[in-house]
Amino acid sequence: xxxxxxxxxxxxxxxxxxxxxxxxxxxxxxxxxxxxxxxxxxxxxxxxxxxxxxxxxxxxxxxxxxxxxxxxxxxxxxxxxxxxxxxxxxxxxxxxxxxxxxxxxxxxxxxxxxxxxxxxxxxxxxxxxxxxxxxxxxxxxxxxxxxxxxxxxxxxxxxxxxxxxxxxxxxxxxxxxxxxxxxxxxxxxxxxxxxxxxxxxxxxxxxxxxxxxxxxxxxxxxxxxxxxxxxxxxxxxxxxxxxxxxxxxxxxxxxxxxxxxxxxxxxxxxxxxxxxxxxxxxxxxxxxxxxxxxxxxxxxxxxxxxxxxxxxxxxxxxxxxxxxxxxxxxxxxxxxxxxxxxxxxxxxxxxxxxxxxxxxxxxxxxxxxxxxxxxxxxxxxxxxxxxxxxxxxxxxxxxxxxxxxxxxxxxxxxxxxxxxxxxxxxxxxxxxxxxxxxxxxxxxxxxxxxxxxxxxxxxxxxxxxxxxxxxxxxxxxxxxxxxxxxxxxxxxxxxxxxxxxxxxxxxxxxxxxxxxxxxxxxxxxxxxxxxxxxxxxxxxxxxxxxxxxxxxxxxxxxxxxxxxxxxxxxxxxxxxxxxxxxxxxxxxxxxxxxxxxxxxxxxxxxxxxxxxxxxxxxxxxxxxxxxxxxxxxxxxxxxxxxxxxxxxxxxxxxxxxxxxxxxxxxxxxxxxxxxxxxxxxxxxxxxxxxxxxxxxxxxxxxxxxxxxxxx
Amino acid sequence: xxxxxxxxxxxxxxxxxxxxxxxxxxxxxxxxxxxxxxxxxxxxxxxxxxxxxxxxxxxxxxxxxxxxxxxxxxxxxxxxxxxxxxxxxxxxxxxxxxxxxxxxxxxxxxxxxxxxxxxxxxxxxxxxxxxxxxxxxxxxxxxxxxxxxxxxxxxxxxxxxxxxxxxxxxxxxxxxxxxxxxxxxxxxxxxxxxxxxxxxxxxxxxxxxxxxxxxxxxxxxxxxxxxxxxxxxxxxxxxxxxx
Ligand SMILES: Nc1nc2c(ncn2[C@@H]2O[C@H](COP(=O)(O)OP(=O)(O)OP(=O)(O)O)[C@@H](O)[C@H]2O)c(=O)[nH]1
Numbered sequence: 001x002x003x004x005x006x007x008x009x010x011x012x013x014x015x016x017x018x019x020x021x022x023x024x025x026x027x028x029x030x031x032x033x034x035x036x037x038x039x040x041x042x043x044x045x046x047x048x049x050x051x052x053x054x055x056x057x058x059x060x061x062x063x064x065x066x067x068x069x070x071x072x073x074x075x076x077x078x079x080x081x082x083x084x085x086x087x088x089x090x091x092x093x094x095x096x097x098x099x100x101x102x103x104x105x106x107x108x109x110x111x112x113x114x115x116x117x118x119x120x121x122x123x124x125x126x127x128x129x130x131x132x133x134x135x136x137x138x139x140x141x142x143x144x145x146x147x148x149x150x151x152x153x154x155x156x157x158x159x160x161x162x163x164x165x166x167x168x169x170x171x172x173x174x175x176x177x178x179x180x181x182x183x184x185x186x187x188x189x190x191x192x193x194x195x196x197x198x199x200x201x202x203x204x205x206x207x208x209x210x211x212x213x214x215x216x217x218x219x220x221x222x223x224x225x226x227x228x229x230x231x232x233x234x235x236x237x238x239x240x241x242x243x244x245x246x247x248x249x250x251x252x253x254x255x256x257x258x259x260x261x262x263x264x265x266x267x268x269x270x271x272x273x274x275x276x277x278x279x280x281x282x283x284x285x286x287x288x289x290x291x292x293x294x295x296x297x298x299x300x301x302x303x304x305x306x307x308x309x310x311x312x313x314x315x316x317x318x319x320x321x322x323x324x325x326x327x328x329x330x331x332x333x334x335x336x337x338x339x340x341x342x343x344x345x346x347x348x349x350x351x352x353x354x355x356x357x358x359x360x361x362x363x364x365x366x367x368x369x370x371x372x373x374x375x376x377x378x379x380x381x382x383x384x385x386x387x388x389x390x391x392x393x394x395x396x397x398x399x400x401x402x403x404x405x406x407x408x409x410x411x412x413x414x415x416x417x418x419x420x421x422x423x424x425x426x427x428x429x430x431x432x433x434x435x436x437x438x439x440x441x442x443x444x445x446x447x448x449x450x451x452x453x454x455x456x457x458x459x460x461x462x463x464x465x466x467x468x469x470x471x472x473x474x475x476x477x478x479x480x481x482x483x484x485x486x487x488x489x490x491x492x493x494x495x496x497x498x499x500x501x502x503x504x505x506x507x508x509x510x511x512x513x514x515x516x517x518x519x520x521x522x523x524x525x526x527x528x529x530x531x532x533x534x535x536x537x538x539x540x541x542x543x544x545x546x547x548x549x550x551x552x553x554x555x556x557x558x559x560x561x562x563x564x565x566x567x568x569x570x571x572x573x574x575x576x577x578x579x580x581x582x583x584x585x586x587x588x589x590x591x592x593x594x595x596x597x598x599x600x601x602x603x604x605x606x607x608x609x610x611x612x613x614x615x616x617x618x619x620x621x622x623x624x625x626x627x628x629x630x631x632x633x634x635x636x637x638x639x640x641x642x643x644x645x646x647x648x649x650x651x652x653x654x655x656x657x658x659x660x661x662x663x664x665x666x667x668x669x670x671x672x673x674x675x676x677x678x679x680x681x682x683x684x685x686x687x688x689x690x691x692x693x694x695x696x697x698x699x700x701x702x703x704x705x706x707x708x709x710x711x
Numbered sequence: 712x713x714x715x716x717x718x719x720x721x722x723x724x725x726x727x728x729x730x731x732x733x734x735x736x737x738x739x740x741x742x743x744x745x746x747x748x749x750x751x752x753x754x755x756x757x758x759x760x761x762x763x764x765x766x767x768x769x770x771x772x773x774x775x776x777x778x779x780x781x782x783x784x785x786x787x788x789x790x791x792x793x794x795x796x797x798x799x800x801x802x803x804x805x806x807x808x809x810x811x812x813x814x815x816x817x818x819x820x821x822x823x824x825x826x827x828x829x830x831x832x833x834x835x836x837x838x839x840x841x842x843x844x845x846x847x848x849x850x851x852x853x854x855x856x857x858x859x860x861x862x863x864x865x866x867x868x869x870x871x872x873x874x875x876x877x878x879x880x881x882x883x884x885x886x887x888x889x890x891x892x893x894x895x896x897x898x899x900x901x902x903x904x905x906x907x908x909x910x911x912x913x914x915x916x917x918x919x920x921x922x923x924x925x926x927x928x929x930x931x932x933x934x935x936x937x938x939x940x941x942x943x944x945x946x947x948x949x950x951x952x953x954x
Binding site for chain 1: 752811812829845897902903904905906907908909910911913914915920922924925926927929930931936937939940942945
């Protein structure tokens with residue numbers, strides 16, 4: 001035998017924790033609204049019964065106005081799970097029962113899991129279970145997902161319920177004010193007449209009064225729909241006039257009224273009066289003066305841990321990749337296959353896993369912030385500032401993390417609940433200059449503005465990048481997202497809780513796994529393509545020419561061995577430059593030259609910008625090759641600096657730096673954007689707007705500078 | 712639009728703007744904040760709402776002027792205020808400050824008819840010196856009469872606070888941290904309103920303002936025994952009767 005059980009509940013009810021406790025599966029746990037957007041499945045077995053458990057998104061209601069609510073309701077209506085377990089935070093029975101009532105109005109008889117029971121008893125309170133079960137005519141079990149108690153009992157009750165499923169379930173109908181009751185009954189009657197196939201006509205009628213768009217769509221364009229709509233609208237106006245409030249509010253009020261009655265009958269308040277520790281912590285963490293210093297310290301710690309601590313494992317990964325490359329090139333026979341494996345595949349894999357330490361540490365931090373409840377407070381104290389530029393308080397974290405690397409930063413935008421906020425944040429985050437762009441700024445600032453190098457780097461890395469972020473945010477707010485009403489901020493501030501090590505680790509592991517699964521293939525493919533474009537078509541003529549030159553140096557005895565080596569190195573770079581120039585990338589660079597001319601860069605600059613798409617770090621390396629300065633020493637190289645001075649003026653260098661700051665992020669970041677936006681149009685827009693923005697800014701600065709006679 | 716459809720809070724704002732403009736031609740949100748003794752963000756929310764209703768010309772960070780409609784209504788409110796205050800001083804013999812305060816609170820609920828009646832009463836007393844004297848002595852003796860119950864949430868005929876017009880009511884932004892009120896009405900519509908009552912913010916429910924964020928916006932409230940945060944502009948839609 002096998003059954004399906006769905007878990008439904010409000011955000012922060014402990015649904016995910018319970019899911020983990022039941023199935024032992026790897027799953028995200030967060031003290032934060034709406035983290036579980038996808039539907040997760042897990043399998044377990046109870047006394048020989050195979051049980052599939054489905055974790056639905058956490059929702060406050062089933063009115064189907066947010067994505068989460070829509071997903072949850074669709075699943076319940078269409079998939080019809082055998083049993084629904086309604087997870088309830090027993091310390092806050094009243095609000096959590098609102099969802100229960102809605103489930104029961106749909107004709108579902110849930111098994112209630114009164115979760116967080118440990119906290120209820122710790123407070124010295126209790127709930128009269130017998131009474132609750134009798135009043136609602138449901139089964140209720142007390143559980144604690146944290147201490148893993150009551151879970152077996154819960155599963156047994158759920159299976160018992162599944163066995164009784166064919167019994168007729170009485171549909172709950174909450175008593176409404178008299179006039180409203182009559183109107184609903186009237187609409188219900190018309191529905192029965194015109195739509196005899198629907199079941200639960202009363203539920204549909206109620207939903208029509210709640211102005212539920214999905215339900216309106218179902219009856220739309222059917223005979224009888226205009227009549228029913230007219231009937232609804234008429235009663236709506238009448239009721240609003242008579243009772244002083246619209247039906248939708250009255251329905252919610254009636255449900256809460258019903259629930260308040262149940263709560264009164266069942267909650268047994270203890271005598272203990274404990275001071276709420278949570279409130280005490282809150283006094284400090286959202287204090288008038290201390291809130292920001294504390295927040296900055298937390299952000300600083302998170303940042304340092306993610307990027308400084310992350311450097312160690314990143315170093316290991318790098319040397320591992322290097323070792324693998326060496327190993328492969330020494331064991332495999334020379335040829336195309338070896339090149340593909342060494343320079344394409346291994347380098348590509350290296351490019352993907354190099355971010356793993358950052359992502360794991362960042363999400364370790366984020367999940368601690370979420371599980372403790374601090375994340376909600378961070379949004380609370382930052383919202384005023386972020387809302388000014390049309391964003392949400394929670395957008396702050398992706399913004400700051402962007403300073404390290406856009407990839408984890410974009411992933412961090414998941415913590416935003418509303419889709420609009422998420423899109424805006426993901427579009428803007430790449431503008432924050434990531435650490436990989438730093439070498440470019442160091443090189444150019446050091447070369448062209450040696451007296452103010454530090455200030456210039458700061459100007460680009462911080463002032464310009466945040467400036468661009470704010471500017472674009474405001475622009476988006478007034479153009480693309482104009483008219484989109486701000487999503488309500490209305491956000492629960494859950495009590496502070498100690499996170500469990502287990503849930504934090506599960507979360508971190510889940511993120512890493514997710515990243516590898518989703519990214520691996522695509523990035524790999526792109527890396528191989530880019531590698532191929534950089535090394536093909538092969539040009540035996542150039543190779544032969546330089547090989548013979550090098551050979552001739554080796555045979556002439558006039559030079560000292562040192563001079564000889566220097567000459568050989570010079571020829572090697574020259575050869576790489578030539579090879580790169582005639583490769584596909586080099587050709588594309590030439591094609592794009594007219595596009596970079598307006599801001600004072602030549603085809604070499606164009607090629608290094610294109611290679612920068614693989615990873616921003618590569619820009620400096622490519623320039624070393626292209627300007628025939630050798631790759632050694634990268635941004636510190638004096639040779640490269642001298643060469644750059646031949647090809648750039650301070651003004652064109654400045655424009656080039658602006659372009660590097662603003663143009664499309666690297667390929668891993670780009671794939672992350674596609675994955676997170678899940679929408680091709682927006683992803684394409686993200687690339688285009690950045691390219692246009694970068695191009696126009698760099699060009700305007702360069703041209704105006706030229707007009708002003710700057711060099 | 713008539714003055715009756717404005718909440719008392721908004722009427723106060725309109726009146727403040729009217730008075731500031733009368734003395735210095737244009738008003739700035741800072742002056743309004745000073746005059747009404749509230750924080751800047753609160754003012755911004757109210758101003759936006761007034762601008763939406765077409766009563767003021769308002770662009771953030773610039774001057775505020777009244778539209779023709781705004782002038783008309785503000786004038787009405789102002790007139791009601793003065794009539795009431797005069798009546799309190801001349802008829803009931805109250806001190807200036809007390810009269811001012813009472814007029815401020817009572818001016819909002821008055822219908823035009825009532826206003827006219829009080830005007831004619833005032834007129835009569837002004838014309839009849841003997842009557843005025845008689846009243847004065849009578850009023851001076853009545854200090855120790857029966858105190859009236861201050862709270863009258865529902866008026867006799869049952870329509871009561873649900874019409875959103877009674878004078879004791881204000882929006883959530885005016886409740887000081889640590890204080891509570893009872894929700895009398897939720898304005899607006901659409902997603903925000905739905906979200907609010909799904910979260911348990913329904914009429915008659917007690918709501919406590921816990922604190923404001925360090926920059927004064929958003930605020931944290933406690934309702935149905937859990938904590939929730941709201942932006943000021945959202946809180947402006949929740950009308951409450953202070954406890
Ligand atoms: N004391 C106690 N804490 C719990 C219990 N169950 C979960 N928690 C904590 O409650 C917080 C929220 O748990 P989640 O499992 O993320 O809640 P959720 O309902 O899945 O939330 P979303 O993922 O946001 O929908 C976490 O900090 C958990 O550690 C419990 O039974 N007792």
